[in-house]
Amino acid sequence: MMDNTTNSVQTMAEMTQNGVSPEVLFWVGCAGSFDDRSKKITKAFVELLQSANVSFAVLGPEESCTGDPAKRSGNEFLFQMQASTNIEVLNGYQVKKIVTACPHCFNTLKNEYPQLGGQYEVLHHTQFLYQLIEEGRLKIDSKTEYKGKKITFHDPCYLGRANKEYDAPRALIKKLNAELVEMKSCKEKGLCCGAGGAQMFKDAEKGDKEINIERTEQALETNSEIIAAGCPFCNTMLHDGVTNKEKESKVAVLDISQLLAQTESL
Amino acid sequence: MSNVIFTIIFFVAIGLFIRNTRRIIRNIKLGRKSDRSDQKIKRWKHMIRVALGQSKMTVRPIAGLLHIIVYVGFIVINIELLEIVLDGFLGTHRVLSPYLGTTYDVLIATFEIFAFLVIIAVTVFWLRRNAMRIRRFWKPEIKGWPKKDADYILYIELVLMFLFLTMNASDNWLQQHPDGQSYYTQVGHFPISSWITPIFDGMSYAAVVSIERTSWWLHIIGILAFLNYLYYSKHLHILLAFPNTFYANLNPLGKFSHSEAVADEVKLMLDPSADPYASTPVENEQQSFGAADVKDLNWVQLMNAYSCTECGRCTDVCPANQTGKKLSPRKIMMDTRDRLEQAGKQLDQGLEMDNNTLLDNYISREELWACTTCNACVEACPISIDPLSIIMDMRQYLVLEQSSAPTELNAMMTNIENNGAPWPFNQQDRLNWSKE
Numbered sequence A: 001m002m003d004n005t006t007n008s009v010q011t012m013a014e015m016t017q018n019g020v021s022p023e024v025l026f027w028v029g030c031a032g033s034f035d036d037r038s039k040k041i042t043k044a045f046v047e048l049l050q051s052a053n054v055s056f057a058v059l060g061p062e063e064s065c066t067g068d069p070a071k072r073s074g075n076e077f078l079f080q081m082q083a084s085t086n087i088e089v090l091n092g093y094q095v096k097k098i099v100t101a102c103p104h105c106f107n108t109l110k111n112e113y114p115q116l117g118g119q120y121e122v123l124h125h126t127q128f129l130y131q132l133i134e135e136g137r138l139k140i141d142s143k144t145e146y147k148g149k150k151i152t153f154h155d156p157c158y159l160g161r162a163n164k165e166y167d168a169p170r171a172l173i174k175k176l177n178a179e180l181v182e183m184k185s186c187k188e189k190g191l192c193c194g195a196g197g198a199q200m201f202k203d204a205e206k207g208d209k210e211i212n213i214e215r216t217e218q219a220l221e222t223n224s225e226i227i228a229a230g231c232p233f234c235n236t237m238l239h240d241g242v243t244n245k246e247k248e249s250k251v252a253v254l255d256i257s258q259l260l261a262q263t264e265s266l
Numbered sequence B: 001m002s003n004v005i006f007t008i009i010f011f012v013a014i015g016l017f018i019r020n021t022r023r024i025i026r027n028i029k030l031g032r033k034s035d036r037s038d039q040k041i042k043r044w045k046h047m048i049r050v051a052l053g054q055s056k057m058t059v060r061p062i063a064g065l066l067h068i069i070v071y072v073g074f075i076v077i078n079i080e081l082l083e084i085v086l087d088g089f090l091g092t093h094r095v096l097s098p099y100l101g102t103t104y105d106v107l108i109a110t111f112e113i114f115a116f117l118v119i120i121a122v123t124v125f126w127l128r129r130n131a132m133r134i135r136r137f138w139k140p141e142i143k144g145w146p147k148k149d150a151d152y153i154l155y156i157e158l159v160l161m162f163l164f165l166t167m168n169a170s171d172n173w174l175q176q177h178p179d180g181q182s183y184y185t186q187v188g189h190f191p192i193s194s195w196i197t198p199i200f201d202g203m204s205y206a207a208v209v210s211i212e213r214t215s216w217w218l219h220i221i222g223i224l225a226f227l228n229y230l231y232y233s234k235h236l237h238i239l240l241a242f243p244n245t246f247y248a249n250l251n252p253l254g255k256f257s258h259s260e261a262v263a264d265e266v267k268l269m270l271d272p273s274a275d276p277y278a279s280t281p282v283e284n285e286q287q288s289f290g291a292a293d294v295k296d297l298n299w300v301q302l303m304n305a306y307s308c309t310e311c312g313r314c315t316d317v318c319p320a321n322q323t324g325k326k327l328s329p330r331k332i333m334m335d336t337r338d339r340l341e342q343a344g345k346q347l348d349q350g351l352e353m354d355n356n357t358l359l360d361n362y363i364s365r366e367e368l369w370a371c372t373t374c375n376a377c378v379e380a381c382p383i384s385i386d387p388l389s390i391i392m393d394m395r396q397y398l399v400l401e402q403s404s405a406p407t408e409l410n411a412m413m414t415n416i417e418n419n420g421a422p423w424p425f426n427q428q429d430r431l432n433w434s435k436e
């Protein structure tokens, strides 16, 4: 893998200055920018964009939280402040198309920004990657190291139920020639990882189990070697779950973009 | 004479039913406005698919199939009700039979087969509720009245079906009796009740007539009583499932409700030159953000509460509930209905609404903060109820009106305000990952 490729990532400001307008804006999100595990997802996705020769930009220091955790906490006011600021920036650059590796950002940008004046075509990275492969722009080596391996996919609530996208991530896993195994509850019935609704940022209420443990148990029941995720928060929750079960040497939790980036015929 | 008594009973029952319906409508109207007059065609389709077609019920195949039997049986057997009511008014007996000929025989046979299937389905339902430890039927919010209500409905249905079959069985016996020929003319085909008929052999003609009459009367009185029982029961869903699905939220589940009132304030904050009086007067009247009580919820949410079947499919899939937290989306709906009923009773007595609120007196903060907003409950509900929207409105009240979010969430929100991320990182460092 080429490690320093991300160095060349350009911001919207830089591109505009050079008079270029990119095909798509990559919305990195807070987790993707700051959280160590999630930064790896960001980098893997960037590698894939670069290898598919996609012209993209990020907002960098001009990006700010979409407001999702504020809105789900009930702080509509803070949410709308964040949204208005972001929309001003996005509209200033005349952004038309956005891709993001975070289903929370994806959902908020796609569904909750239009009412506040932000109308964009918004894609989750699994949707965009699938399109790139279908268009022949991104090439996957079909004799991948995943051939025959069992992979299970955890549906992020804000990609699945919230936006009815169950197929794109699964189609990508199938492209790896891996054996996709479903958990006891999947797709419409997928069990939450426990992070949504701003739970990521607080302790859980009193109960007899943590939600991520419950979900990790379902994932481990499939005997998969890899738990594929499509959300930085789910990724962390499930990774914590696997560690808690002392299975981290046997079972890896990886974002779909990481799976693809490892096989990609560069 | 009997038709006079029937007419009185019938109109009293209908009168009571209208009174109950008015109460429900009045109570639902205590809620805030929510415009659902858009997308008419999509709404019709949704209602036909989900309420009439029961598309969500079959997600759980056994319960779904049994429910469809009871539901279709209920509709089909109620066609017979038309004749029963006509007979009641006119003092006739099986008034439609001469006009329908063999169709009549087929109809009666169909009703009987359905009655039989309903008896089987209801018996299995009872066993599922009482003999099997199905988790969702043993949750704390189901204890007491809700459990009894569920069982009563099954008993009523069983009794009504048995009365219907006994009525037919005795009629069939009387039709064959020499004394019965003039009144009990030979009509109908009785594939099920003919098994019961031999019981009457050896009884006097008069005794069987009184059995037939008693079953007839108890059956119709039972149905009219059931009609008025609905108001007190989760069984109201047989009527409300229709408007409930029609007015359901058709947006993607991830799109949470938008507040115009907040939007106006944000506009003022960001643009001091904006005209503070430009916002529409309706929004200015709105006293508070979010919901502390039923009157702060919108009318669809209140209708949801009356429609809830207490089936617990929502609670069964709720991640918080599955892991032992206090939150149960079904309880959110049941609490909303209970509080609305209580508020309605006060209005009936000409009183002001008391100081109790849905928040704290019914639904605790602990429940509200346990929700992951995962939408599993909304997806699972067979009649498109949205418990999550109530949870969110109440969270909004807690944060915007009371500033009482859990401490960690307050810290997270302060971070967003100050540096544009839920963690204390500098916004200027957002691109550092690319250089690492």
Ligand code: SF4
Pocket (backbone or CB within 6 Å): B314, B317, B318, B319, B320, B321, B327, B328, B329, B370, B371, B372, B373, B374, B375, B376, B377, B378, B387, B388, B391
């Ligand atoms: S949205 Fe909230 S109440 Fe509904 S199932 Fe998920 S956690 Fe439970």
Ligand code: SF4
Pocket (backbone or CB within 6 Å): B307, B308, B309, B310, B311, B312, B313, B314, B315, B329, B330, B333, B380, B381, B382, B383, B384, B385, B387
């Ligand atoms: S809200 Fe829906 S799923 Fe939940 S108990 Fe009521 S009817 Fe059943």
